[in-house]
Amino acid sequence: MRRTAGLGLLAVCGLLAGCLGQTQSGDQARNADAKEITLTIVANAVSGGKNARGAGWLRNWVIPRFTELQKAKGVTATVEFEQNGAGDEDYKTKVALDLKTGGGGDVVEIDGIWLGEFAQAGLIKPLDEVVGSTDWDGWEQIPDAVQGLGEFGGKRYGVPMGTDGRVLFFNKKLLAQAGLPVEWQPRSWQDVLDAGAELKGLAGVTPIQLNAGTAMGEATTMQGVLPALAGAGRPIYENGKWQGDSAQVKDVLELYRKVYGGGLGDPVLQQEVKGRDRSFQLFSENRIGILLESDYFWRSVVEPRNGVARMADRDTAVGWALIPARQAGAGVGGQDFVSMSGGGVRVVNPNTRYPKQAWEFLQFLNSAEAVEESLAGTAQLTQRQDVNDKVLRGDPMLTFVSEKVLPITRYRPGLADYPKVSAALQQATADVVAGRSPDEAAGAYRAALVKAVGEGNVG
Amino acid sequence: MDSSGLGVRRAVGFVAPALLLIGVFLVFPALWTLYIGITDYRLTGPAAANPRVVGVDNLVEAVRDPLFTNSVWLTALFVLGSAVVGQNVLGFGLAWLLRTVRPGVRRLVEGLVLLSWILPGTVVAYLWFAVLSRDTGTLGLLLGSPETAWLVRYPMTSLIIFNVWRGTAFSMLLYTSALAAVPPSQLETARLVGASGWQTVRDVVFPHIRGHVLTNTLLISLWTANDFTPFLLTAGGPDHRSEVLPVLIYRQALESGQLGYASALSILLLVGNLAIALVYLRLLRRRA
Numbered sequence: 001m002r003r004t005a006g007l008g009l010l011a012v013c014g015l016l017a018g019c020l021g022q023t024q025s026g027d028q029a030r031n032a033d034a035k036e037i038t039l040t041i042v043a044n045a046v047s048g049g050k051n052a053r054g055a056g057w058l059r060n061w062v063i064p065r066f067t068e069l070q071k072a073k074g075v076t077a078t079v080e081f082e083q084n085g086a087g088d089e090d091y092k093t094k095v096a097l098d099l100k101t102g103g104g105g106d107v108v109e110i111d112g113i114w115l116g117e118f119a120q121a122g123l124i125k126p127l128d129e130v131v132g133s134t135d136w137d138g139w140e141q142i143p144d145a146v147q148g149l150g151e152f153g154g155k156r157y158g159v160p161m162g163t164d165g166r167v168l169f170f171n172k173k174l175l176a177q178a179g180l181p182v183e184w185q186p187r188s189w190q191d192v193l194d195a196g197a198e199l200k201g202l203a204g205v206t207p208i209q210l211n212a213g214t215a216m217g218e219a220t221t222m223q224g225v226l227p228a229l230a231g232a233g234r235p236i237y238e239n240g241k242w243q244g245d246s247a248q249v250k251d252v253l254e255l256y257r258k259v260y261g262g263g264l265g266d267p268v269l270q271q272e273v274k275g276r277d278r279s280f281q282l283f284s285e286n287r288i289g290i291l292l293e294s295d296y297f298w299r300s301v302v303e304p305r306n307g308v309a310r311m312a313d314r315d316t317a318v319g320w321a322l323i324p325a326r327q328a329g330a331g332v333g334g335q336d337f338v339s340m341s342g343g344g345v346r347v348v349n350p351n352t353r354y355p356k357q358a359w360e361f362l363q364f365l366n367s368a369e370a371v372e373e374s375l376a377g378t379a380q381l382t383q384r385q386d387v388n389d390k391v392l393r394g395d396p397m398l399t400f401v402s403e404k405v406l407p408i409t410r411y412r413p414g415l416a417d418y419p420k421v422s423a424a425l426q427q428a429t430a431d432v433v434a435g436r437s438p439d440e441a442a443g444a445y446r447a448a449l450v451k452a453v454g455e456g457n458v459g
Numbered sequence: 460m461d462s463s464g465l466g467v468r469r470a471v472g473f474v475a476p477a478l479l480l481i482g483v484f485l486v487f488p489a490l491w492t493l494y495i496g497i498t499d500y501r502l503t504g505p506a507a508a509n510p511r512v513v514g515v516d517n518l519v520e521a522v523r524d525p526l527f528t529n530s531v532w533l534t535a536l537f538v539l540g541s542a543v544v545g546q547n548v549l550g551f552g553l554a555w556l557l558r559t560v561r562p563g564v565r566r567l568v569e570g571l572v573l574l575s576w577i578l579p580g581t582v583v584a585y586l587w588f589a590v591l592s593r594d595t596g597t598l599g600l601l602l603g604s605p606e607t608a609w610l611v612r613y614p615m616t617s618l619i620i621f622n623v624w625r626g627t628a629f630s631m632l633l634y635t636s637a638l639a640a641v642p643p644s645q646l647e648t649a650r651l652v653g654a655s656g657w658q659t660v661r662d663v664v665f666p667h668i669r670g671h672v673l674t675n676t677l678l679i680s681l682w683t684a685n686d687f688t689p690f691l692l693t694a695g696g697p698d699h700r701s702e703v704l705p706v707l708i709y710r711q712a713l714e715s716g717q718l719g720y721a722s723a724l725s726i727l728l729l730v731g732n733l734a735i736a737l738v739y740l741r742l743l744r745r746r747a
Contacts, residue, residue, distance in 0.1 A: 093713045096502050114503070117716075121507030215696050268593070271611050271697030416504040423715065434698050 028132040032356040037070070038078045039354060039361055042095065042105035046085035052306050055083055057374045066364050070357075079361070080105075089217045099123040099349065106352040107362055112149035112160065112345045113218070117416040119152045125350040126155040131359035138366050141384040145411075150345045152414055158347035159366050162382040164294040165405030166227055166339045167320045168192070174289045175319070177202055182319060187336070188327040189231065189255055192290065196264040199289040206266045209279045209291040210259050212429035213270040220429055221422040222340055222412070223292050228252040230338035230410055231325040237413040241459030242421050244449055245442035251326060253428060253438035260433045267433045277308070284309035292323065294342075298397045299380055320397055322404060332410060339409040343383075381406075420452035489729075496723040502716030510719065517723030527724065529699055530707040531731075534684055536615060537622070537703050542683040543676055545623035550630020550675075554638055555660070557631075569631070576628035584691035587621055591692075614693050614701035621692065622683060630675055637671035638664065670743060677739040681732055704728050 031037070041058060045051035063079045070077035082105055084091050092114055098104030100123060110118065118124045128134050134156065139147070142160065149160040172182040178198040186192045196207035211224040229236055232248035243249060259265040269275045269282075280301045282288045291297070302311040302318055311317060323338050325331030331338040346365060348358045364370060371387045379395035381402055382388055392399050412418060424445050431441035449458050465473070496517055500510040521527045553572065557565045575583070590597045591609040599605040610617050641664050649659045665672075687705045689695075695702035695710055702710070708728065712721030 089714060093502070093716075096716070097713075100502070100507070117503035120505045121501070121503040123503065123507070213696075213698070215694065268608050268611050272593070272608060273610075273692075273694045273696065419503075420715075430698050 028130065028355050031354050034354060034357075035074065036076045036078075037354045037357050038080070039107065039352075039358060040080045040082055040105035041107045041109075041361070041365075042082045042084070042098075043109040044084045044086060044088070044091040045109075046083040049085040050308065051300060052308075053300070053376055053378070054374065055081070057376065061373050062365060062370060065370075066361060069364070075357075077357070087217065088219075096121075096123060099351075102351050104349050104351065106349050106354065106358040107346055107365070108349055109161065109344055109346050110158075111218075112343050113412050113414060113418060115150070115152045115157055115345060115347075116414045117419060118347075119155075119157060120416045123350075124157055124347050126157055127348065127359075128156070130348045130350050130352070131355045134359070136363050138363065138368075138384070141368070141386050143385060146343065146383050148411070149343045150347075158345040159362055160383045161344040161346060162380060163341050163343040163406070164296055164381060165341050165401040165409050166223060166292060166294045166323060167401065167405060168290055168292055168323055169283070169297055170290045170319050170321065171283065171286055171288070171317060172319045173286060173317050174199060174202060174205055178289075184319060185321045186324045188324050190327070191324060193258055193262075193264065195290065196259070200263060202289075205287055205289055206269070206282065207264045207289045208259050209269070209283070209288045210256065210265060211270070211276065211279075211292070212256060212260065212265075212426075212433045213275070214423070214426045214430050215271060215273055216276045217426070218422060219276050220426045222342065223294065224256075225252060225425045225429060226340045226410075226412065227292060227323050227338060228255055230332045230340065231323060231330070233326070233330050233332055235332055235410060236421065236425075237415070237418075238459065240457075242417070242449060242453055242457055244458045245446040246459075249428075249445065250438050250442050253432050253441050256429050256432040257438050261435070270430070270433050280309040284311045286317075295381065295398055295401045299378060303378070320400065322408075335408055337408055339405045341406070341409040341411055417453045417457070421449060424448040424452060492722045492725055495719055496726050498719045500719040500722075502713070502718055504716070506719075507716075513719070517720050518727070520720065521724055521727060526699060526702070526707060527727075530702050530704050533615060533701065534703045534731075537618060537686075537689070538680050538683045540615075540619040541622035542626065542679040545619060546626045546630045546679050547672070547676060549623060549627045551634045553627065553631045554634035555664075557635070558638060569635075572628045572631055575624055576626065580688050581691060583625060584688060587617075587692060591617055610693050611697050614697065618689050618692060618701055618703075622686065622688070625688070626679060626683070630679060633671060633675045634668070637668040641667045673739055673743050677736060680735055680739075684728070684732055684735070704731075 041062075043051070043054060043058065045055040045058070047055045047059065049055075058081045063081060066079055067077050084094070086094070088111065092111070095104065095108055095110060096118065099108070099118070100121075115124070119126075138159075146160050146163050147156070149163065150156060150158040168186070170184060175184055175195070176182055178195075178201060180195055180198055184195065186195065192208070199205055199207035210228075211220045213220060226236060229243070229248060229252050232251040234243060234246065234248040236243050260267045260270070269279060272278060279288060279291065280297070283291050284302055284307075293301075298314075298318070298320070301307050301309050302314045304310055304312050304314050307314075325336055325338055328336045346362055348355065348362060352358045366383065368384055368386055371382045371384050372391065375382070375387075375391055379391045379398045381392070381398060388402065392402050427448060428441045428445035431444060432438060436444075446458070461467075461470075463470070497512055497514055498510040499506050499513050499517075501507045553568065557568060560568075588610075589595075591599075593599065593608040593611075594605050596605070596609065598609060599607050645663050646659065649663045654662070685705055686703075687709070689701060689703055690706045690709060693701040695706040704724070705728070708721045708724045711717050711724060
């Protein structure tokens with residue numbers, strides 16, 4: 001009897017499958033004239049830790065300045081900054097759970113690549129649905145490619161926070177010790193492996209750090225598999241299909257085998273829980289020769305003042321080179337060199353109590369003055385062309401990214417399936433690092449891919 | 460029959476608050492988990508907005524999923540190694556040996572063992588991380604092989620040793636009080652007839668504390684099967700080699716966002732726990 005009642009309850013709940021969905025809509029003009037407002041901004045930045053510069057900017061400049069501006073209009077604004085210093089995956093989970101349960105900050109910073117799945121889940125809504133009119137003079141300063149980071153399915157969801165580009169960073173001191181030129185520019189994967197073989201002769205030095213495995217999460221895909229795949233000549237998503245166990249995927253896994261099976265990389269580091277942080281630390285201690293990263297590495301990791309793994313002699317010791325294709329002309333679009341780009345986006349929470357003010361706040365965060373201030377005298381590829389024109393000149397690395405890398409770069413497909421594909425790619429590299437053959441790993445990858453996205457979507 | 464003389468209405472009044480709490484915090488979440496377990500509900504993506512009921516598909520998928528079978532095996536190993544054998548034997552051993560030592564020594568040892576039990580999990584995980592990590596880890600330095608990343612090379616062994624260290628206090632306390640119930644006269648008789656230590660334990664002590672052994676084993680098995688601390692040390696890695704069930708469920712639910720599938724896995728864990736509990740209860744009843 002009791003069992004039947006329980007099953008009955010389940011069945012009823014099952015019929016009402018809507019119980020789990022999200023249904024909410026708001027009046028865009030709610031609280032538009034409030035005299036007292038509270039806004040919260042959420043970012044994966046924390047004073048004294050991850051993205052410390054961004055955290056300092058929000059706390060010490062943005063919040064006082066915005067509060068002042070509101071005061072001049074007769075509005076008492078309280079702006080709170082919810083700090084986070086977590087890994088990207090954990091931060092994503094937290095934000096998704098916040099938004100799903102109707103909570104979260106009013107303005108939230110997310111990675112552009114999460115936009116699709118968040119939008120499809122109804123966690124975020126197109127900007128004009130949330131705040132009404134999105135007219136703003138700042139749009140014309142943001143290049144279309146960068147604006148695309150904040151768009152999904154042809155709709156605008158948020159304001160991008162700039163972009164980045166991936167290169168090979170190397171330690172000039174170690175290259176010099178190994179008898180290699182310090183103005184190094186490899187022209188093929190073999191050139192990189194050869195340099196690695198030279199560096200291997202130095203005691204206590206890991207020649208190459210090419211992110212691998214699942215512990216590093218998206219960092220494996222973005223700073224490992226995808227640039228390599230672009231170099232092998234085929235992007236991960238093409239003509240509506242995801243790439244299965246193609247020759248190019250096998251080429252990439254073969255590259256991993258050469259690095260990790262040939263003693264050029266440290267397999268254990270790829271499996272450690274904090275492996276990526278540790279790789280940064282090791283690079284800054286002159287114990288890693290070559291490392292594939294985005295310009296984030298230059299401006300936030302080995303940066304001499306605020307970086308998480310500071311290098312006092314960064315400007316003289318750290319070099320950079322374009323990521324070569326497998327061999328000249330073998331990259332996507334017949335390119336000799338390749339890169340991948342991404343970037344963060346700030347969105348307005350659909351559940352905000354003050355949509356109009358949140359949009360005002362968002363505009364303020366993206367004003368030329370605020371963006372320039374956020375750099376605190378350093379340089380970064382910001383979303384705004386006017387700011388970039390001004391600040392990039394002083395920084396050779398970022399000028400290089402802006403002039404040499406962005407013209408050849410590729411973006412990830414902003415689809416909801418992407419994270420599952422990314423996870424399958426990470427697992428494939430983990431398999432190779434653990435000693436399985438590239439063919440076996442590619443086969444297992446294909447099986448995982450079919451399970452994740454369906455046979456019909458695998459090319 | 461109304462032996463307390465309360466009357467039905469007042470009796471209901473007395474149990475209502477407890478029933479309400481149980482309903483809100485136990486029954487409802489359990490049913491909710493069952494319900495989510497039959498859907499394809501996800502944290503993000505289209506299935507988050509419009510989940511579909513998929514029936515037992517999740518369970519079927521779980522049974523076929525090599526990650527799940529791997530995880531069941533690791534959980535069994537973890538429970539058997541660290542709880543059933545490790546904590547039990549060490550806890551009893553300590554309780555047995557500490558009977559005869561000076562009270563000062565006993566209190567000191569008990570205090571140290573208890574300390575490992577009452578420290579918060581995150582603190583403990585951090586300490587063990589410091590001991591087992593590479594290059595600057597204490598263990599590596601002591602053994603003269605600082606290049607060994609213990610948690611990567613021997614993930615399950617590390618977790619089992621860690622959990623024995625962490626949980627022995629409970630078994631020790633329980634056995635200490637159980638041993639107090641063994642009549643000294645019988646121990647004395649055993650000594651007079653020349654029984655060895657092991658013979659005494661087996662033939663004199665064990666029959667008295669059999670019920671305690673079963674209760675203790677039941678409790679620590681269930682706790683260990685549900686323990687999430689391994690996540691703090693290895694996060695299931697490297698390459699799923701220490702992914703016990705609670706960790707697998709967490710990773711599927713929150714890292715992969717498959718809330719429906721993970722709920723189905725939780726149900727399987729629950730069923731597994733129930734099965735273990737039933738076996739123990741059977742054994743206890745047979746003894747009675």
